[in-house]
Amino acid sequence: MQNTWLITGPPGCGKTTWIRDCFLKHQGTCAYLRLSGSEQEGLEQGPNAGIDSAWLQDQIPELLDVATTADAPPPTDTRLLLIEVQQFQPPTISGPDGIDPHVLRQLERFNLRPDRTLHFGLDPELPHEDVLDFKRLESWHRNLQGCVWDPNSLSSFWFELVNGAYGDVYRAKALMNLPDGRSFLCNWMVSQQSSQFLPLEAVEPPAGRPNRTSHLVVQGRALDPAGIQSTIDDCLFTDDVLELHQAPLRDRQHALQSNG
Amino acid sequence: MTMSHAVISCLHANLAACEAVLADIDQQGIDTITCLGDLVGYGPQPNEVIELIRERSIPTCQGCWDEDIIDGLNACECSYPSQLAERRGHRAHHWAAERITENNKAFLASLPMTLRRDRLLFVHGSPNSQHEYLLPDMNAFAALERVETAGAETLFCGHTHQPYVRELSEGSIRVSVQKNGNHSDSEQEMTLPMRRIVNAGSVGEPRHGSTKATYVVHDDDSGAVSVREVEYDVSKTCRAIIEAGLPEVFAWRLSHGFEYAERAEDASHVCER
Numbered sequence: 455m456q457n458t459w460l461i462t463g464p465p466g467c468g469k470t471t472w473i474r475d476c477f478l479k480h481q482g483t484c485a486y487l488r489l490s491g492s493e494q495e496g497l498e499q500g501p502n503a504g505i506d507s508a509w510l511q512d513q514i515p516e517l518l519d520v521a522t523t524a525d526a527p528p529p530t531d532t533r534l535l536l537i538e539v540q541q542f543q544p545p546t547i548s549g550p551d552g553i554d555p556h557v558l559r560q561l562e563r564f565n566l567r568p569d570r571t572l573h574f575g576l577d578p579e580l581p582h583e584d585v586l587d588f589k590r591l592e593s594w595h596r597n598l599q600g601c602v603w604d605p606n607s608l609s610s611f612w613f614e615l616v617n618g619a620y621g622d623v624y625r626a627k628a629l630m631n632l633p634d635g636r637s638f639l640c641n642w643m644v645s646q647q648s649s650q651f652l653p654l655e656a657v658e659p660p661a662g663r664p665n666r667t668s669h670l671v672v673q674g675r676a677l678d679p680a681g682i683q684s685t686i687d688d689c690l691f692t693d694d695v696l697e698l699h700q701a702p703l704r705d706r707q708h709a710l711q712s713n714g
Numbered sequence: 715m716t717m718s719h720a721v722i723s724c725l726h727a728n729l730a731a732c733e734a735v736l737a738d739i740d741q742q743g744i745d746t747i748t749c750l751g752d753l754v755g756y757g758p759q760p761n762e763v764i765e766l767i768r769e770r771s772i773p774t775c776q777g778c779w780d781e782d783i784i785d786g787l788n789a790c791e792c793s794y795p796s797q798l799a800e801r802r803g804h805r806a807h808h809w810a811a812e813r814i815t816e817n818n819k820a821f822l823a824s825l826p827m828t829l830r831r832d833r834l835l836f837v838h839g840s841p842n843s844q845h846e847y848l849l850p851d852m853n854a855f856a857a858l859e860r861v862e863t864a865g866a867e868t869l870f871c872g873h874t875h876q877p878y879v880r881e882l883s884e885g886s887i888r889v890s891v892q893k894n895g896n897h898s899d900s901e902q903e904m905t906l907p908m909r910r911i912v913n914a915g916s917v918g919e920p921r922h923g924s925t926k927a928t929y930v931v932h933d934d935d936s937g938a939v940s941v942r943e944v945e946y947d948v949s950k951t952c953r954a955i956i957e958a959g960l961p962e963v964f965a966w967r968l969s970h971g972f973e974y975a976e977r978a979e980d981a982s983h984v985c986e987r
Binding site: 606617620689695 | 795796797798799801802961962963966967970
């Protein structure tokens with residue numbers, strides 16, 4: 455059985471979603487690795503900042519993230535290792551021989567050699583409709599670990615972000631914390647009609663700032679980082695305001711536990 | 715000759731929009747204009763807009779932004795749907811409060827809450843408060859109550875930034891009275907005459923799916939109301955917003971026909987001050 459696959463494709467084509475669906479269907483060990491793709495003229499890669507890994511880990515709790523484990527799990531008949539790479543252009547040669555040298559070097563560090571390579575927009579096995587051909591792409595990101603959003607402000611900010619208030623945004627992806635302990639994967643691609651707001655399964659207690667991955671990555675053209683930054687700052691709760699929101703939630707939880 | 719008058723509202727310091735609307739009114743030969751307030755707030759030319767209204771001696775009632783400039787920000791946080799909207803609103807308030815001249819502030823302070831002409835009543839939000847929204851889909855009884863208790867046949871309002879004409883017909887009130895020592899109720903039903911609410915929309919900050927400024931024209935003889943849309947140089951105001959140092963996102967929102975800050979979720983809520 456072939457079980458180490460390299461999945462490549464341009465931003466927003468649905469790589470992570472497809473990988474998640476594969477894992478959910480797979481009976482056996484699931485392992486994941488995210489590698490950085492090659493920069494190209496005018497096309498910034500931008501960091502993924504652990505967003506995909508954190509999302510997949512939430513959806514498949516037993517998932518092994520090869521990047522954070524000392525060794526990749528040994529190949530077995532029931533192990534499926536999916537390696538994700540953002541790659542703007544399809545490989546000129548299909549199969550392992552067409553792997554980008556930059557990716558190949560990273561694979562060697564993990565002692566991995568994919569036995570199957572699939573590129574979005576090239577391989578008919580993969581969904582096709584969202585593949586865009588990018589000519590120029592800037593990237594901006596912000597680590598939001600420990601940050602908690604006012605939910606309505608997040609909604610306004612995201613609306614403005616994906617509708618062009620801060621430049622031509624083609625792709626936006628984030629994990630965002632709310633005061634009630636939930637975290638959402640916010641996901642938008644210019645070719646899609648609307649954003650996805652997917653709640654993580656794991657909910658933290660509403661007690662202070664969560665300590666999990668939270669990050670925003672934006673890709674597009676003529677981005678306005680100062681504008682994005684300034685609006686984000688207006689949306690995030692201070693410690694005092696966060697406590698004002700969380701204290702009643704804790705009281706309600708305690709009351710439910712006492713009554714239960 | 716029919717007698718028409720124009721009703722304008724929510725100018726929001728947008729001089730280009732005000733000039734375009736007044737030019738449109740002049741072109742129709744209408745010389746009676748009533749303004750429902752919110753001369754200032756968010757936009758870049760508060761003094762210029764106030765002075766234009768003063769020069770033209772347009773009878774004006776006080777809007778919620780006009781009131782806040784005089785009284786300070788004392789609305790509860792429910793006025794804003796989000797922390798982001800609140801911070802932007804406060805930033806816009808402080809920007810305007812620092813720039814509006816004392817003379818113009820005195821003018822805003824002098825504005826009445828309501829204006830009345832026979833059975834026509836003019837308010838910014840509702841007869842109860844400049845901050846209350848009379849939304850087009852609000853409960854019919856509540857809407858009728860606002861008009862009837864104010865003793866009006868037609869109530870002109872703004873504040874929602876969405877123009878509409880709502881006819882409140884076939885309204886009736888059934889009253890059941892039980893007298894002392896008498897177990898049978900006496901019932902009375904009163905049929906109410908038709909009442910109307912006319913929302914003038916917004917000159918300076920439209921929110922009806924278009925960037926065009928809106929206002930209404932009322933024919934005093936027939937009672938007919940028409941909503942007018944007027945194109946203006948939106949980019950000129952957007953440039954002025956940026957040059958004034960107001961948040962650039964205000965220009966983006968205006969150029970897309972979005973309000974500077976969204977309305978609170980429970981728009982019918984009125985601040986308890």
